[in-house]
Amino acid sequence: MIPYGRQDISAEDIDAVAQVLRSDWLTQGQAGPRFEQAMADYCGARSAAAVSNATAALHIACLALDLGPGDTLWTVPNTFVASANCALYCGASVDFVDIDPRTYNMSVAALSERLAQASARGKLPKIVVPVHFAGQSCEMTEIRALGDRYGFRVIEDASHAVGGDYLGRKIGSGHLSDVVVFSFHPVKIITTGEGGMTLANDPKLAERLAYLRTHGIVRPVWSDPADARYSNEDRYGPWMYEQIELGLNYRMTDIQAALGASQLGRLDAFVARRRELAARYDALLAKLPVTCPWQHPDTNSAWHLYVIRLRRNEMTLTRRQVFEALRAAGIGVNVHYIPVHTQPYYQRLGFSIGMFPEAESYYQDAITLPLFSKMTDSEQDAVVAALTKILS
Numbered sequence: 585m586i587p588y589g590r591q592d593i594s595a596e597d598i599d600a601v602a603q604v605l606r607s608d609w610l611t612q613g614q615a616g617p618r619f620e621q622a623m624a625d626y627c628g629a630r631s632a633a634a635v636s637n638a639t640a641a642l643h644i645a646c647l648a649l650d651l652g653p654g655d656t657l658w659t660v661p662n663t664f665v666a667s668a669n670c671a672l673y674c675g676a677s678v679d680f681v682d683i684d685p686r687t688y689n690m691s692v693a694a695l696s697e698r699l700a701q702a703s704a705r706g707k708l709p710k711i712v713v714p715v716h717f718a719g720q721s722c723e724m725t726e727i728r729a730l731g732d733r734y735g736f737r738v739i740e741d742a743s744h745a746v747g748g749d750y751l752g753r754k755i756g757s758g759h760l761s762d763v764v765v766f767s768f769h770p771v772k773i774i775t776t777g778e779g780g781m782t783l784a785n786d787p788k789l790a791e792r793l794a795y796l797r798t799h800g801i802v803r804p805v806w807s808d809p810a811d812a813r814y815s816n817e818d819r820y821g822p823w824m825y826e827q828i829e830l831g832l833n834y835r836m837t838d839i840q841a842a843l844g845a846s847q848l849g850r851l852d853a854f855v856a857r858r859r860e861l862a863a864r865y866d867a868l869l870a871k872l873p874v875t876c877p878w879q880h881p882d883t884n885s886a887w888h889l890y891v892i893r894l895r896r897n898e899m900t901l902t903r904r905q906v907f908e909a910l911r912a913a914g915i916g917v918n919v920h921y922i923p924v925h926t927q928p929y930y931q932r933l934g935f936s937i938g939m940f941p942e943a944e945s946y947y948q949d950a951i952t953l954p955l956f957s958k959m960t961d962s963e964q965d966a967v968v969a970a971l972t973k974i975l976s
């Protein structure tokens with residue numbers, strides 16, 4: 585079976601992990617801060633906080649932006665459930681904005697229209713979470729401008745997009761959002777086993793993200809004796825730590841961070857190979873009755889996923905039949921995503937099928953083809969040959 589995604593682990597990656605295992609610090613040593621600094625430098629962001637997974641990153645990003653009961657977060661239906669669940673963890677509510685039929689990302693037109701309506705009703709979202717689907721950036725300039733106009737904060741769910749660019753800058757620079765989130769799950773572009781990260785430029789926000797992932801605990805700042813919190817002699821003790829908020833234990837281990845830093849060294853090569861494979865798919869699939877991914881000129885995707893849409897008016901087969909035939913031929917295809925609002929849990933919250941027609945219609949035709957940096961040309965040729973045979 586050719587999988588839809590697979591990690592790429594080198595001997596250097598294994599050495600980096602083994603070095604941590606032989607050291608004194610399996611967690612909370614220097615590997616975490618080193619990985620964070622390397623990623624912040626790579627993206628051009630001021631700071632980064634490594635966490636246990638991207639779901640945790642989304643959760644603390646919402647907490648750090650003060651999302652709570654009575655507030656609303658908006659995201660897209662075409663995403664993994666975690667992009668929406670983060671609001672519910674904070675006691676806030678979720679709503680969705682339909683997708684653009686070309687990019688499958690949040691539609692700026694739909695967002696703009698919903699904001700005008702929400703503003704009239706006094707029900708504006710506190711946070712909007714655009715998801716850079718398949719590795720292609722959302723239209724962040726427009727989303728940021730709407731954020732400035734309507735006063736919402738922006739968390740980029742860039743779980744698919746580490747290594748991608750938008751308007752010539754790395755995704756993760758965060759210059760058009762408040763927080764950017766990455767995932768390092770093994771199917772994503774670089775991996776730490778499980779893992780995630782928040783990146784932020786505002787120093788106060790960055791500091792808050794850093795302590796929210798470790799119980800809300802900080803070390804007192806000894807250099808500021810004027811701080812009223814430290815008037816008691818005991819508080820100067822070197823043992824001192826202070827819990828200043830209710831945080832969580834969402835730390836990443838040094839074992840994982842060492843793997844992440846080592847993987848980061850090959851990120852550009854991974855993305856280059858993914859771009860090469862995507863261009864090759866575009867060429868090889870050109871004559872088939874499928875729609876290949878459209879790319880917005882402002883973006884340069886990291887190509888986490890290569891999703892085709894079946895032009896079903898040009899064929900007699902259903903998506904399910906094509907999918908099952910590909911699986912039977914040893915091609916590990918997948919589907920991204922079942923629209924979140926159609927999940928049973930979300931239907932119990934009041935959402936129903938029919939509410940977000942673009943995401944639903946996209947979902948009915950979509951198939952994710954295998955794409956990973958180690959994929960060979962001949963593996964890719966086998967995918968194309970299988971699909972060609974099924975569709976002819």
Ligand SMILES: *Cc1c(COP(=O)(O)O)cnc(C)c1O
Pocket residue numbers: 637638639640663664666667715741743744767768769778779780
């Ligand atoms: C993978 C993914 C997540 C969750 O990542 P984890 O690291 O597995 O928690 C969130 N959002 C999107 C869009 C994802 O693809």
